[in-house]
Amino acid sequence: MTSHKKMPIGGRAIEPGKSEEVETGDWRSFRPVVDQELCIDCMSCWIYCPDSAVIVKDNKMTGFKMTHCKGCGICAKACPKKAITMVEE
Amino acid sequence: MADLAINGDSAIALAWKQIDPDVCAAYPITPQTIIVERFSDYVADGEVNTNFVCVESEHSALTLCTASSSAGARTFTATASQGLAYMWEMLPITSAMRTPVIMAVANRALSGPININNDHSDAMAARDCGWVMIFAENVQEAYDNAVMAPRIAEHHDVQLPIMTNIDGFILTHAVERMTPLDSTAVKKFVGDFKPLYPLLDWKNPVTHGVMDGPEYYYKHKYQMVEAMEHAIKVTEKVFKEFKKISGREYHLVEEYRCEDAEYVAVVLGSSYGTMKAVVDELRAEGKKVGAVMPKLYRPWPDKHVAAALEGKKGVAVLDKHAPIGAYGALFSDVCTTLIDMKDAPAVYNYIYGLGGKDAKASDFRTIFEDMISGKAVKYNFMGVEE
Amino acid sequence: MSTRSIKDLTKLEPKMASGHRLCAGCAEGIIARQVLMATDKPVAVANATGCFEVSTSIYPYTSWKVPWIHTAFGNGAATCAGLEAAYQSLKKQGKITDEMRFVSFAGDGATYDIGLQALSGAMERGHHMMHVCFNNEAYMNTGIQRSSATQFGASTTTSPAGSVIPGKGEYSKDMTMVMIAHDIPYAAQASPHNWRDLIGKAEKGFECGGPAFLNVISTCPRGWRTANDSAISMAQLAVQTCVWPLYEYENGKLTLTADSERIAVGKQEKKPLMDWFSAQGRYKHLTKDKYIPLVQTLQERLDAKWERLLKLSKL
Numbered sequence: 137m138t139s140h141k142k143m144p145i146g147g148r149a150i151e152p153g154k155s156e157e158v159e160t161g162d163w164r165s166f167r168p169v170v171d172q173e174l175c176i177d178c179m180s181c182w183i184y185c186p187d188s189a190v191i192v193k194d195n196k197m198t199g200f201k202m203t204h205c206k207g208c209g210i211c212a213k214a215c216p217k218k219a220i221t222m223v224e225e
Numbered sequence: 226m227a228d229l230a231i232n233g234d235s236a237i238a239l240a241w242k243q244i245d246p247d248v249c250a251a252y253p254i255t256p257q258t259i260i261v262e263r264f265s266d267y268v269a270d271g272e273v274n275t276n277f278v279c280v281e282s283e284h285s286a287l288t289l290c291t292a293s294s295s296a297g298a299r300t301f302t303a304t305a306s307q308g309l310a311y312m313w314e315m316l317p318i319t320s321a322m323r324t325p326v327i328m329a330v331a332n333r334a335l336s337g338p339i340n341i342n343n344d345h346s347d348a349m350a351a352r353d354c355g356w357v358m359i360f361a362e363n364v365q366e367a368y369d370n371a372v373m374a375p376r377i378a379e380h381h382d383v384q385l386p387i388m389t390n391i392d393g394f395i396l397t398h399a400v401e402r403m404t405p406l407d408s409t410a411v412k413k414f415v416g417d418f419k420p421l422y423p424l425l426d427w428k429n430p431v432t433h434g435v436m437d438g439p440e441y442y443y444k445h446k447y448q449m450v451e452a453m454e455h456a457i458k459v460t461e462k463v464f465k466e467f468k469k470i471s472g473r474e475y476h477l478v479e480e481y482r483c484e485d486a487e488y489v490a491v492v493l494g495s496s497y498g499t500m501k502a503v504v505d506e507l508r509a510e511g512k513k514v515g516a517v518m519p520k521l522y523r524p525w526p527d528k529h530v531a532a533a534l535e536g537k538k539g540v541a542v543l544d545k546h547a548p549i550g551a552y553g554a555l556f557s558d559v560c561t562t563l564i565d566m567k568d569a570p571a572v573y574n575y576i577y578g579l580g581g582k583d584a585k586a587s588d589f590r591t592i593f594e595d596m597i598s599g600k601a602v603k604y605n606f607m608g609v610e611e
Numbered sequence: 612m613s614t615r616s617i618k619d620l621t622k623l624e625p626k627m628a629s630g631h632r633l634c635a636g637c638a639e640g641i642i643a644r645q646v647l648m649a650t651d652k653p654v655a656v657a658n659a660t661g662c663f664e665v666s667t668s669i670y671p672y673t674s675w676k677v678p679w680i681h682t683a684f685g686n687g688a689a690t691c692a693g694l695e696a697a698y699q700s701l702k703k704q705g706k707i708t709d710e711m712r713f714v715s716f717a718g719d720g721a722t723y724d725i726g727l728q729a730l731s732g733a734m735e736r737g738h739h740m741m742h743v744c745f746n747n748e749a750y751m752n753t754g755i756q757r758s759s760a761t762q763f764g765a766s767t768t769t770s771p772a773g774s775v776i777p778g779k780g781e782y783s784k785d786m787t788m789v790m791i792a793h794d795i796p797y798a799a800q801a802s803p804h805n806w807r808d809l810i811g812k813a814e815k816g817f818e819c820g821g822p823a824f825l826n827v828i829s830t831c832p833r834g835w836r837t838a839n840d841s842a843i844s845m846a847q848l849a850v851q852t853c854v855w856p857l858y859e860y861e862n863g864k865l866t867l868t869a870d871s872e873r874i875a876v877g878k879q880e881k882k883p884l885m886d887w888f889s890a891q892g893r894y895k896h897l898t899k900d901k902y903i904p905l906v907q908t909l910q911e912r913l914d915a916k917w918e919r920l921l922k923l924s925k926l
Contacts, residue, residue, distance in 0.1 A: 145384055155631055
């Protein structure tokens with residue numbers, strides 16, 4: 137652990153977004169699986185994910201950030217095309 | 226600037242005007258009201274750039290000030306008694322967040338029963354909160370402390386909030402002669418606020434006010450302990466620099482006729498002035514007495530207090546505050562200094578002046594007479610008939 | 612209604628990182644992400660003590676990629692006001708030139724109860740800031756205790772459904788109306804299920820030039836005793852039953868929006884209150900036969916409140 141001499145004073149956390157180093161994906165009991173045949177890239181899963189764990193590249197939903205997905209299942213429930221299924225880890 | 230006949234509150238407001246802080250958020254409470262009212266006049270007449278926020282409570286006042294200072298703005302406030310009590314939740318947070326908020330406290334008795342007169346119970350109840358605390362004997366010191374405060378609090382080795390204490394009504398409202406500094410001299414002396422990791426620097430986003438586990442909390446507290454240690458040297462340095470521009474010399478521990486004194490009285494605030502008059506009276510009768518005021522109260526200037534009390538036969542410590550169920554606050558602090566001193570003087574606690582009860586020279590005289598006659602006892606609650 | 616497309620939104624730089632410790636399926640994460648998408652200007656966040664604050668600021672693993680401050684619990688709005696006051700001063704002195712926006716995040720405890728005073732003061736003083744309430748209808752972070760936002764009959768740990776008393780015995784406070792009574796430029800109720808409505812409201816809140824209040828229904832699967840994946844569907848149900856109407860108050864005019872507007876003109880079905888109760892563990896006791904008269908009273912009261920809202924929207 138860092139010495140108090142090297143820590144910024146006042147408890148200021150000076151590395152923005154350092155929480156990315158905490159892999160909350162470890163929490164999962166279920167993982168989302170997307171059937172790209174059914175996916176219409178509506179981005180509902182992306183906007184409803186509390187953990188920013190849906191990956192979007194060039195207007196396409198390409199998958200999930202499994203290091204951080206907690207397996208809540210909101211994406212599967214929200215998908216209008218039932219393209220996402222929750223599968224046991 | 227010519228000398229002024231001015232009360233302590235107005236003197237502080239004048240110092241604020243000359244410093245021109247970025248933000249001030251305050252809630253009125255007797256006897257601090259004149260500070261905010263006078264300052265509001267300056268704001269309304271466009272004499273300052275200050276964003277003066279009339280908050281709806283003291284809790285919000287200190288919150289707003291803490292956030293404003295974290296944002297990167299030089300921020301001032303003032304309060305007293307119940308107002309300080311209402312801020313209490315935030316007091317240790319402001320210091321832990323290392324935000325150098327500058328606060329004038331018009332010392333007034335804590336309720337209950339409600340009492341608007343002077344004593345030190347409000348400041349003393351907050352003495353563990355990690356704020357630098359200095360006291361003033363008179364209106365001149367009230368002004369001078371207000372000018373020096375930002376230099377102490379904002380120093381990069383300190384970065385702690387500061388309370389400048391002045392006795393309610395006795396100093397806040399009573400008019401005394403005061404020599405102000407020129408506004409340019411004040412501005413030059415105080416300089417610019419150079420915050421560390423200010424929030425308004427959005428290109429370098431920082432998180433302030435985090436949640437700590439035990440290991441980090443412990444280390445963050447130790448950083449504060451170190452900062453308080455630095456505050457002793459920093460305050461001495463600021464006093465030295467202030468002497469150069471004002472001609473007035475201040476010490477961490479003020480001493481009056483102590484060099485060859487056998488018995489000294491330790492006292493804070495305006496009563497130090499009364500005590501000096503009593504010392505003169507007794508000295509004229511051939512008694513070897515002296516008076517001491519720890520002008521810097523927090524951090525406790527242990528070595529400087531020891532130097533003042535070494536070799537004395539007896540020390541009376543006067544507390545204008547009664548911790549119910551224990552000895553006086555100032556008494557307890559003096560004891561920590563005496564505990565490892567070789568041939569330490571005998572030490573006695575005198576509780577006086579609570580709720581504005583008159584702190585008379587005749588009462589102070591009896592304190593010395595007690596010590597000289599050998600009749601002094603450890604704890605004395607002055608002025609209550611048995 | 613936001614006019615931006617969802618694909619536009621996916622291109623925005625996220626202001627919050629993953630790795631925060633909110634429960635799986637917590638609506639607060641969804642709401643915060645949507646609100647932060649509503650401005651392109653540099654934004655600083657103040658956050659009252661609560662689930663969202665503790666989960667995103669565990670030292671040194673901050674989730675925040677924008678300036679963020681927490682001080683204490685009942686003073687979230689005053690904390691935000693402090694940022695804004697410093698900004699106004701430094702901008703006036705020419706020490707800052709960029710336009711910035713300020714948002715205050717707080718739960719219902721830090722908005723309706725302990726935080727009410729500071730919020731009222733900040734709104735009255737006209738600070739250019741937006742206070743967003745994550746309304747999960749109880750003090751969730753400390754263990755699901757009742758707040759003044761908790762609805763009548765809800766079972767919480769300090770108003771449990773027991774054999775004698777069936778949950779909370781008081782009606783909830785209408786905080787959005789309290790804020791409207793402050794005559795602020797913008798106030799609204801929103802739900803994360805209708806992101807276009809929510810983001811549009813947040814956009815207006817950021818740009819109204821003064822204090823704004825956005826009250827958002829925030830499903831807490833843990834506290835409401837619903838499934839992990841219920842955040843969006845449960846928020847939607849709150850709106851469909853008119854338990855949580857969607858509306859905005861802008862420069863003196865109150866307007867129903869989105870689902871609520873459609874329900875008002877008969878284009879969308881108004882679901883019965885019992886649908887709301889039977890979907891959640893915290894209301895399960897009210898499905899018993901002996902509470903049929905109580906549920907009837909609650910439905911009538913809800914309907915009367917809805918009618919008042921309709922009348923207000925026609926002024």
